[in-house]
Amino acid sequence: METIDLAKTELRELNQQLHDLTADTDKTNWTVENPKGMHNVAVGLNVPVTVEINGHVGYYCAGMNQEATVIVNGSCSTGVAENMMSGLVHIKGNVSQSAGATGVGGLLLIDGNASSRCGISMKGIDIVVKGSVGHMSAFMGQKGNLVVCGDAGDALGDSLYEAHLYVKGVVKSLGADCIQKEMRDEHKKELGDLLEKAGITDHKVEDFTRYGSARELYNFKIDNVDAY
Amino acid sequence: MCGIVALFLKNKELESKIGEMFAPMLVCMTDRGPDSAGLALYGSEVSGDQIKVTIQHPDDDYNWPAIQASLKDKLGVDSTFILNSNHAIFTMSANDAEVSDWLDVNHPELTLMSIGQSIEILKEVGLPEAIVKRFNVSKLTGSHIIGHTRMATESAVTTAGSHPFTTGKDICLVHNGSLSNHNRLRQWLQANAGIKFQTENDSEVAAAYLMWKINEGSTIKEALESAVDDLDGFFTFAVGTKDGFAAMRDPIACKPAVLAETDDYVAMASEYQALSNLPGAANANIWEPEPGVVYSWSHN
Known part of the structure; x- marks a missing residue:
């Protein structure tokens, strides 16, 4: 177990040590103390190690993560993962805001709430939020899944492409071109797998509603030809 | 980008330590605003018909006793003053508009920082660390402080263009963001509300707008709520009043804000890191203000 105390070690030094790890490293468990709202903690990891951070972090924590497991025992500012x-x-x-923005893959699991623009421009990432999400979540989401066990704020899924949205609670409003959709068997399986992966047992697949793109905005429509 | 920090004490026993608690918060927001920094301190309230007038001159050795003598000779006003670097804080029994007009006409070299019974605005161009040293911020005492670190976007880097702004007794505003309809609103407020402006700055217009609304009978909360309709742009605002402070973000929450509350204080900052060294911060109730919602605290 490697322990780095950010009250004593520079953040740059921590990130450099993590970047220097190779896939066959035996230093696979790291603990970070005293992050105190610092930005860019544990960004750019690309080997399968586990980094546990004790405390609240600032912007972009675990950004660009590949392979690694990053656990934050606290809250995060803008742009986590x-x-x-x-x-x-x-x-x-x-x-x-902007948790999991532009995420391509992996699982982002949030035990609390996420504020605005959660999953903005998501490109394949799975995001599971046990609480609620703020306005404009999954804005322009292209691929991947956003699962919300609480409520969603205004304009959910505005200008959505092909990301799948599952919300258990109340959606304050849907964004342009986002509609409620039927939960078919493949969606039930997809959501069930995600809840299982996230270790969630107190929510049932049947209680969620699926939302997705009406595909009216991003496909060319001959009726709109005058707009070009 | 700019930084906002505010500290409102619920526990009176901490009032002697407010400067010590607040100074590192301001310095922590240097990354967000290295151009200038300032604060509005609320404390040492004067009573009855007395007012505190805070005035700035660029020189540290300005002849303040001469101003004190002129106040007596020309306006018949007895005053006392204390100096904090190049800011003089006068206490007097006088009409605030009369003093403000007199300074305007006779001492254009001076900048009126604030008037009120509690407020003292101290602000200058420079790194927040230099401002903290210049005004010996860690030794300040009082019940609440609203502070700002500036990265200028809309107007020049000058003392008058730095925050907090005030346009009325005991009220101040700090702003992170930018407003796009400030020119027209400034003209309207000049023509229709007779408000005088010191700068071309957008935030000064927001401060004037809020003051105008309050003079028209709005509460701080109502004034901030109507700002959502009348100000075009994006903003996080913190407003200081004699008894407390209020905070609001624009309806789509472009600009950040974090609030922390314990039994002892309510603190606000653009980023959590500015709150992280306050006593009990790690276990405080911490949340982001909802877009377009006014939050306020008061000693009354």
């Missing part, structure tokens, strides 16, 4: 590629990022507290 932005552009995540693979691996697991698990936040035990709440997260600020």
Whole structure:
């Protein structure tokens, strides 16, 4: 177990040590103390190690994560796990705006609430939020899944492409071109698998509603030809 | 980008330590605003018909006793003053508009920072760390402080263009964001509300707008709520009043804000890291203000 105390070690030094790890490293378990709202903690990891952070972090924590597991025992500011590629990022507290923005793969699990623009421009990432999400979540989401066990704010899924949205609670309003959709067997399986992966047992697949793109905005329509 | 920090004490026993608690918060927001920094301190309230007038001159050795003598000779006003660097804080029994007009006409070299019974605005161009040293911020005492670190976008880097802004007794505003309809609104407020402006700054217009609304009978909360309709742009605002402070973000929450509350204080910052060294921060109730919702705290 490697322990880095950010009250004593520079953040740059921590990130460099993590970047220097190779896939066959035996230093697979890391603990980070005293993050105190610092930005860019544990960004750009690309080997299968586990980094556990004790405390609240600032912007872009675990950004661009590949392969690694990053656990935050606290809350996060803007852009946690932005552009995540693979691996697991698990936040035990709440997260600020743009969580998982442009994420390509992996699982982002949030135990608390996420504020606005959660999953903005998501490109394949799976995001599971045990609480609620703020306005404009999954804005322009292209691929991947956003699962919300609580409520969603205004304009959910605005200008959505092909990301799948599952919400258990109340959706305040849907964004342009986002509609409620039928939950077919493949969606029930997809959601069931995600809940299982996230270790969630107190919510049932049947209680969720699926939302997706009406595909009216991003496909060319001959009726709109005058607009060009 | 700019930084906002505010600290409102619920526990009176901490009032002697407010400066010590607040100074590192301001310095922590240097990354967001290295151009200038300032604060509005609420404390040492004067009573009855007395007012506190805070005035700035660029020189540290300005002849303040001469101003004190002129106040007596020309306006018949007895005053006392204390100095904090290049800011003089006068206490007097006088009409605030009369003093403000007199300074305007006779001492254009001076900048009126604030008037009220509690407020003292201290602000200058420079790194927040330098401002903290200049005004000996860690030694300040009082019940609440609203502070700002500036990265200028809309107007020049000058003392008058830095925050907090005030346009009325005991009220101040700090702003992170930018407003796009400030020119027209400034003209309207000049023509219809007779408000005088010191700068071309957008945030000063927001401060004037809020003051105008309050003079028209709105509460702070109502004034901030109507700002959502009348101000075009994006903003996080923190407003200081004699008794407390209020905060609001624009309806789509472009600009950040974090609030933390314990039994002892309510603190606000653009980023959590500015709150992280406050006593009990790790276990405080911490949340992001909802877009377009006014949050306020008061000693009354």
